[in-house]
Amino acid sequence: MWFYILAALVFYIAATTKEKPLTWSPSQDIYKQMVDNGEDADVIRAYLEMEAELITETNPSTALVLSVQIKETFPKYDFGHHTTLIKFIATNYSSASS
Numbered sequence: 001m002w003f004y005i006l007a008a009l010v011f012y013i014a015a016t017t018k019e020k021p022l023t024w025s026p027s028q029d030i031y032k033q034m035v036d037n038g039e040d041a042d043v044i045r046a047y048l049e050m051e052a053e054l055i056t057e058t059n060p061s062t063a064l065v066l067s068v069q070i071k072e073t074f075p076k077y078d079f080g081h082h083t084t085l086i087k088f089i090a091t092n093y094s095s096a097s098s
Contacts, residue, residue, distance in 0.1 A: 003031075005048065026081035027051045033077060047074060054082070060090035 007028075030051075034044050050070050057063040067082040 003028075027055070030074075030077050030079070034074075037076075043074075054085065057089060058093060060086055060093050063089045 031044065031048065034047060047070070050066065050073065054063055054066040054070065057066060063086050067079065067086060070082070071079050
């Protein structure tokens with residue numbers, strides 16, 4: 001069931017953004033790892049909500065704060081893809097400011 005929710009979220013983000021920030025879904029990979037590790041549904045839901053907020057953020061400073069919160073909340077997982085996402089947000093943010 002969570003897979004379908006995540007898939008719908010990814011589809012929505014892809015459909016509503018001008019450029020797709022990631023060509024693959026690292027958020028989905030983390031989700032799968034959480035399911036495989038037997039994480040509680042509430043933990044997974046919290047991750048999905050936090051990640052969705054990060055993905056839709058347009059301010060790089062706020063995105064950085066959200067990324068740190070996610071990393072501190074879920075220290076067992078690798079969120080290296082956040083760096084790429086924050087760079088993408090920063091590039092688009094500076095382009096929009098010009």
